[in-house]
Amino acid sequence: MKILLIGEFSGLHLNLKAGLQALGHEVTIAAYMDGFKKIPIDITLGGLYKGFTGKIEKFIKPLYYLNSLKGFDVIQLINANYFWHKFNYDRFIVNRLIDNNGKSFLLAAGCDSFFWKYGRDRLKYAPFNDNLLYDYKSSNVNYERKSWLQWNTDLVDKVDGVIPIMYEYQQAYRHCHNIKPCIALPVDVDTIPYLENTVKDKLVVFHGLNRYGYKGTRFVEEAFKTLNARYPDKLELIIDGNMPLSEYLELMSRSNVVIDQLWSHSNGMNGVYALAMGKVVLGGAEQESLQMLGVKTSPVINLTPDANSIVVAIEVLLAQVDQFPVLGFHSRKFAEQIHGHITVAQQYINAWNCSGVEKNSE
Incomplete structure (x- = not known):
């Protein structure tokens, strides 16, 4: 056609x-x-x-x-x-x-x-x-x-x-x-490189800056303030964006965890790119959203529009850093099976x- x-x-x-x-x-x-x-x-x-x-x-x-x-x-x-x-x-x-x-x-x-x-x-x-x-x-x-x-x-x-x-x-x-x-x-999984998600000195958490209000960035800022105070030696917390897509994806590739949208019931393009890279994704994964896509479970960790949901999720992940290669592999497979181009x-x-x-x- x-x-x-x-x-x-x-x-x-x-x-x-x-x-x-x-x-x-x-x-x-x-x-x-x-x-x-x-x-x-x-x-x-x-x-x-x-x-x-x-x-x-x-x-x-x-x-x-x-x-x-x-x-x-x-x-x-x-x-x-x-x-x-x-x-x-x-x-x-x-x-x-x-x-x-x-x-x-x-x-x-x-x-x-x-x-x-x-x-x-x-x-x-x-x-x-x-x-x-x-x-x-x-x-x-x-x-x-x-x-x-x-x-x-x-x-x-x-x-x-x-x-x-x-x-x-x-x-x-x-x-x-x-x-x-x-x-x-x-997502074009053939052009998004997958690398094993390994945590090195610190757990790197990234949130892309784009439409501050729409994405719920204020909740991310509040959560990062709390997390920085509690775990200054264990976390590297990054909020950045408003750049060409190629540069943005390069920045994302250096992270272990990607925080997508807080106001969304579903995972957006930002989160889908992150899944394809093998990142652990926090964002929209409400049950009604998963049902709409015909899936029962998702590797995306669901967030609600509040800072505490982020803090709780990151604290759980800090206790599982040795599991990140497996978690990242599951993310990639989900991207291939559900979002593959x-x-x-x-x-x-x-x-x-x-x-x-x-x-x-x-």
């Missing part, structure tokens, strides 16, 4: 592309540059410039490429609110993409209007308040606007299917008539193939 992946967050489409190509499909990623992460894409829709010039670029480039982005068997949009919303720009761009190609799918991934409206009511805990306070520094966000919600609703009705990437987003879209089974996040890519192919009637594409 000829496949167009529109948009990129944290390497999700990059890793999916690798799996699809391994299965013999032709894949193109068209996306804005994902900020400081510098994730490789095929067609750059904007993000090379900042300020006013950058805004003009993000407006013009998708229009420039629009006529060439046709004739694909499948297109997949990473997020309902990916394109500029003013003046119905997003509606024009996405409708043209859908009309000029075969089947179309929307990922339930990341923040969008459905997540902000329905996730608030359906999740037992979620990042909304901290996201507003620390990241947006505002009492409201555009996702909550009526016009944004209407576009999200219209888009769901227009696409052939909605594919959630984890439990949280499945909950936000669960009322939709065309929602598909949740598909795990993919080829396995996940085949699940996407299955979802696309069983949806709707294929349109004629030029």
Whole structure:
């Protein structure tokens, strides 16, 4: 098949592309540059410039490429609110993409209007308040606007299917008539090196800095303060990030333990990369999330949004440092079996193939 992946967050489409190509499909990623992460894409829709010039670029480039982005068997949009919303720009761009190609799918991934409206009511805990306070520094966000919600609703009705990437987003879209089974996040295990997880002088614990409020970094800071005071000679505690993905993964590779997200019921891309490396991962592993992926157990140590859950988990791990090679091996195997790029890519192919009637594409 000829496949167009529109948009990129944290390497999700990059890793999916690798799996699809391994299965013999032709894949193109068209996306804005994902900020400081510098994730490789095929067609750059904007993000090379900042300020006013950058805004003009993000407006013009998708229009420039629009006529060439046709004739694909499948297109997949990473997020309902990916394109500029003013003046119905997003509606024009996405409708043209859908009309000029075969089947179309929307990922339930990341923040969008459905997540902000329905996730608030359906999740037992979620990042909304901290996201507003620390990241947006505002009492409201555009996702909550009526016009944004209407576009999200219209888009769901227009696409052939909605594919959630984890439990949280499945909950936000669960009322939709065309929602598909949740598909795990993919990671290209062939390009992520696995090294035995051995603790040397200190247990190295790493938390990636990106969206302070959304990820629950304040809880990590509080926990690290407590842990530093209790175990100054046993722990090396690192909070760092906001760097290109390649540099970020290099930093992660030097750790024994990776702390992912505190507000999440599920493991994010950060945690999936860490599993593939053979790290011990702390983050989202609620039972309802595991059930959504069809697994009974996970090597991820579940955290709740509070500092004490981190402190308790690290103290338990300090007593098990001799077990880290085994724990790391289990992490890698889980990544291969559940998140392996080829396995996940085949699940996407299955979802696309069983949806709707294929349109004629030029």
